[in-house]
């Protein structure tokens with residue numbers, strides 16, 4: 001690749017475009033591809049998305065074609081709400097090419113972990129565990145493939161016995177490890193780096209590590225997704241939420257989420273991603289569901305990289321379908337703000353328990369943000385609030401319960417994330 005990321009991007013896109021235009025099934029589904037000649041023409045193409053009502057068909061076709069492509073590859077589960085999971089196969093060439101991108105975070109810095117314990121979820125049709133392992137191999141460190149299912153106590157024992165200096169895990173896993181009653185701080189003193197991936201790191205964990213574990217540097221292992229591969233990396237000079245864009249491997253459009261028109265340079269908007277790495281199928285203008293902005297000018301990072309810096313500001317919106325209605329995170333937050341204005345979205349989890357006769361909801365609030373015994377008063381306030389009472393009258397909605405819980409007892413997904421909305425596995429007894 002060229003030293004100039006813009007030149008590299010244009011060259012890589014020319015190959016990507018030629019490949020897309022050579023695929024007859026793709027041209028049939030997306031005839032606009034024939035009107036595209038350079039990155040500037042991308043907006044002529046429809047947006048691709050796992051669930052979007054327009055892009056969903058296209059994404060499904062991409063997935064099917066990627067499985068059939070010669071040479072095999074790695075099949076992963078892409079995003080999508082429960083019950084609407086889709087799969088995509090990345091070629092082995094693609095899988096090899098993402099590793100040096102992931103290792104960019106170590107750059108020329110003198111940060112070289114020696115013994116790395118990988119506590120990401122292994123398997124589950126997710127690529128993060130293998131990706132992290134390949135990065136560790138690339139930087140020449142020793143790797144302990146623990147996985148998340150060993151449990152935090154056994155992992156603490158392993159960290160101590162192997163003198164592991166780096167931990168790769170989700171923030172939810174780290175929070176459980178550093179707040180476990182049975183784990184002695186002495187077991188974790190060899191740790192120097194905590195590399196997280198899979199979800200944003202909540203301020204509580206960041207503050208706790210700064211306060212109680214000053215010897216540990218907390219860094220993102222990168223901004224990436226199953227569908228796109230690596231998007232950005234965090235050099236040692238970038239703070240929380242900031243990443244160098246892999247501009248030679250990924251093209252980002254920042255658009256208004258409603259109109260899908262580009263926002264002004266440097267403004268915040270929704271990301272549309274066009275992967276420039278060779279792969280089985282062309283992922284163009286992929287709607288990842290994240291919002292943020294790109295600081296193209298004046299970034300001049302102290303690491304010396306010419307790659308632009310992006311600021312990841314969060315998810316566009318999470319939502320869940322309930323009783324035939326779409327409930328968004330913003331709606332839930334605005335209702336709760338009436339009673340508890342100081343709550344942030346990561347202080348709350350909405351647990352959905354679908355039963356034979358309908359749906360029960362549990363609004364879980366972090367116990368450090370809700371006084372003990374306040375649950376009933378919050379429940380009453382929600383019943384009196386117009387939007388919440390309308391929700392509770394929806395067909396099939398059986399009730400709402402408020403529960404005060406330690407953050408470590410919030411439900412996590414199979415891949416170790418702590419989502420805002422989560423569907424619980426069906427149980428025979430009702431939780432409330």
Ligand SMILES: [Zn+2]
Pocket residue numbers: 235236237238244301302303304305
């Ligand atoms: Zn930098």
